Amino acid sequence: MTDVLVIDDEPFIRHAFRKAFEDTELDVRTAGDAAEGMAFLARERPYAVVLDINLPDRSGLDVFGDIRRLDARIPVIFITGHGTTETAIEAMKLGAFDYLLKPLDVPQVRELVTRACEVGRLARVPALTPDEPPAPGPADVLVGRSPAMQEVYKAIGRVAPQDVTALILGESGTGKELVARAIYQHGRRAAGPFLAVNCAAIPETLLESELFGHEKGAFTGADRTRIGVFEQCHGGTLFLDEIGDMTPLTQAKILRVLQDGRFERVGGNETIRADVRIIAATNRDLPEMVAAGEFRGDLYYRLGVFTITLPPLRERLEDLPGLVDHFLSRFSPELGKEAYRASPEAMELLRGHPWPGNLRELQGVLKQALLRAQGPVLLPEFLPGSIRGGAAPGGGDPPPESVDWEGFLEERLRAGTQDLYAEALGLIERSLVTRVLRRTGGNQAQAAKILGITRGSLRTKIRTLGVRIERAVWSPDDPSGR
Numbered sequence: 054m055t056d057v058l059v060i061d062d063e064p065f066i067r068h069a070f071r072k073a074f075e076d077t078e079l080d081v082r083t084a085g086d087a088a089e090g091m092a093f094l095a096r097e098r099p100y101a102v103v104l105d106i107n108l109p110d111r112s113g114l115d116v117f118g119d120i121r122r123l124d125a126r127i128p129v130i131f132i133t134g135h136g137t138t139e140t141a142i143e144a145m146k147l148g149a150f151d152y153l154l155k156p157l158d159v160p161q162v163r164e165l166v167t168r169a170c171e172v173g174r175l176a177r178v179p180a181l182t183p184d185e186p187p188a189p190g191p192a193d194v195l196v197g198r199s200p201a202m203q204e205v206y207k208a209i210g211r212v213a214p215q216d217v218t219a220l221i222l223g224e225s226g227t228g229k230e231l232v233a234r235a236i237y238q239h240g241r242r243a244a245g246p247f248l249a250v251n252c253a254a255i256p257e258t259l260l261e262s263e264l265f266g267h268e269k270g271a272f273t274g275a276d277r278t279r280i281g282v283f284e285q286c287h288g289g290t291l292f293l294d295e296i297g298d299m300t301p302l303t304q305a306k307i308l309r310v311l312q313d314g315r316f317e318r319v320g321g322n323e324t325i326r327a328d329v330r331i332i333a334a335t336n337r338d339l340p341e342m343v344a345a346g347e348f349r350g351d352l353y354y355r356l357g358v359f360t361i362t363l364p365p366l367r368e369r370l371e372d373l374p375g376l377v378d379h380f381l382s383r384f385s386p387e388l389g390k391e392a393y394r395a396s397p398e399a400m401e402l403l404r405g406h407p408w409p410g411n412l413r414e415l416q417g418v419l420k421q422a423l424l425r426a427q428g429p430v431l432l433p434e435f436l437p438g439s440i441r442g443g444a445a446p447g448g449g450d451p452p453p454e455s456v457d458w459e460g461f462l463e464e465r466l467r468a469g470t471q472d473l474y475a476e477a478l479g480l481i482e483r484s485l486v487t488r489v490l491r492r493t494g495g496n497q498a499q500a501a502k503i504l505g506i507t508r509g510s511l512r513t514k515i516r517t518l519g520v521r522i523e524r525a526v527w528s529p530d531d532p533s534g535r
């Protein structure tokens with residue numbers, strides 16, 4: 054009896070699987086394409102299948118459909134090369150057991166496959182009680198491959214097709230709205246409307262009317278009947294952001310809609326039915342608010358049937374390079390800049406920042422940096438002062454008269470540097486090149502001669518060290534010496 058079938062066109066991957074289990078009890082067989090894999094499955098039913106999402110002859114997702122039809126009890130683990138969140142979410146929505154990202158991590162492979170085999174095996178053993186007879190925009194991609202984000206994708210894939218309420222928790226700027234949209238797009242109501250209301254951004258007095266609408270004359274200024282988002286969104290998905298900021302009255306009305314899909318417009322008697330899926334989000338501590346009597350417990354439990362918690366950026370720093378690349382390539386054309394990438398030094402500084410504003414703060418920082426940037430590389434000096442700290446190497450401000458070595462050392466150690474020698478040399482170089490250029494009034498040929506380097510080399514240094522040569526006008530007695 055085969056325990057696991059691996060369907061992948063890369064011989065190297067097939068070999069890696071066989072090797073990973075050669076000293077175990079598990080019997081691993083392999084197939085190089087969909088046809089071979091399906092032929093095998095027609096003969097034998099392994100406990101689990103590992104399936105490459107990109108097969109040469111057919112899409113892995115289609116093959117998954119066939120396996121499901123053949124025997125829905127077989128857990129299927131996808132292998133995805135590029136780790137796109139789309140395929141991962143799609144696979145989980147379709148009911149995949151899990152997915153593995155290339156390059157494969159052998160201990161993870163062993164753990165996951167063993168677990169899938171166990172689940173597949175148990176599914177074959179009938180569980181009987183004694184009295185029974187015998188028997189898952191292009192611009193708005195969710196970026197991040199960290200384990201914490203993979204859990205988020207899986208959760209999206211699980212909750213999306215179920216048409217239940219979802220609650221998304223996470224600090225400000227962690228991507229709650231983006232996740233809400235992903236749930237919507239992968240849900241049964243994807244063809245229906247999606248509306249988002251930020252409960253904290255609308256004055257308390259207007260929120261109820263925004264959500265439920267009002268009748269003409271309901272309050273001063275209500276000169277005509279207006280439908281609210283619940284009515285607008287009939288058959289669709291409503292994202293209620295910052296639900297922790299709703300008044301008790303609005304909370305009660307939301308609870309009623311959740312319970313029986315009914316509400317009245319403000320100032321109206323007619324009961325209106327709305328078939329709306331609610332996805333709620335907050336950055337506040339709802340259990341604490343419930344305990345303090347500020348948020349209805351019954352509403353909290355109703356909303357929190359399925360909760361997704363988004364990690365703050367500082368807890369998934371391994372995603373930072375991917376996020377920086379993603380945002381730079383998104384913002385560069387918007388800001389009329391060429392394609393940018395961050396230098397290792399700039400990335401180091403970004404890593405050292407605590408990111409209280411999470412991804413939204415990162416976006417702001419990168420936009421500011423791009424506005425200052427020159428050349429194709431984002432250097433530390435283009436980053437705002439809040440990121441560079443006091444003594445970041447190559448800071449864009451004029452170099453201090455004497456380098457604050459203690460401060461520099463402290464900051465770099467705090468940032469966990471492993472490249473201090475190069476960073477210190479960079480600091481010296483920048484200070485020296487700037488001063489010599491000042492002496493020559495910006496004349497690069499003269500400066501190169503004094504420094505004993507070629508003009509090309511000086512130009513490279515000017516660019517990489519972020520030295521700016523501005524044609525300033527000053528008088529000889531100007532104390533700044535510029």
Ligand SMILES: Nc1ncnc2c1ncn2[C@@H]1O[C@H](COP(=O)(O)OP(=O)(O)OP(=O)(O)O)[C@@H](O)[C@H]1O
Binds near residue numbers: 227294
């Ligand atoms: N994983 C991600 N990959 C790429 N971009 C992301 C990701 N998460 C969030 N973003 C982007 O970061 C910005 C902030 O995200 P979003 O508005 O979803 O956060 P939020 O948690 O809803 O914030 P708030 O609590 O302040 O309303 C958006 O521009 C969003 O597109």
